[in-house]
Amino acid sequence: MARPTRVTNRLRALREQSGLTQAELAARVGVTRQTLIALEQGKYSPTLELAFQLCRVFGVRIDDAFDYPEEP
Numbered sequence: 001m002a003r004p005t006r007v008t009n010r011l012r013a014l015r016e017q018s019g020l021t022q023a024e025l026a027a028r029v030g031v032t033r034q035t036l037i038a039l040e041q042g043k044y045s046p047t048l049e050l051a052f053q054l055c056r057v058f059g060v061r062i063d064d065a066f067d068y069p070e071e072p
Helices: 011-018 022-029 031-041 047-058
Strands: none
Touching: 011 022, 011 031, 011 047, 022 031, 022 047
16 A cells, blocks of 8 residues: 655745744744644645745745655
8 A cells, every 4th residue: 555645845944044933934824833843844734825825934936845746
């Protein structure tokens, strides 16, 4: 049985490049710091709306922040 494909992200790198703390970024997009930690660690994928909000903060496109690997 194949393992489910996971969305990966570059949120931590983008946040650090922007000079934001986890708490600051979380507040800007309306989530808790714990939610942001889980996102950065890849424990779950954000909603499409949250993904767009995060990308707007960083000024990047969705595919610059998130990656969905192609099926083999």
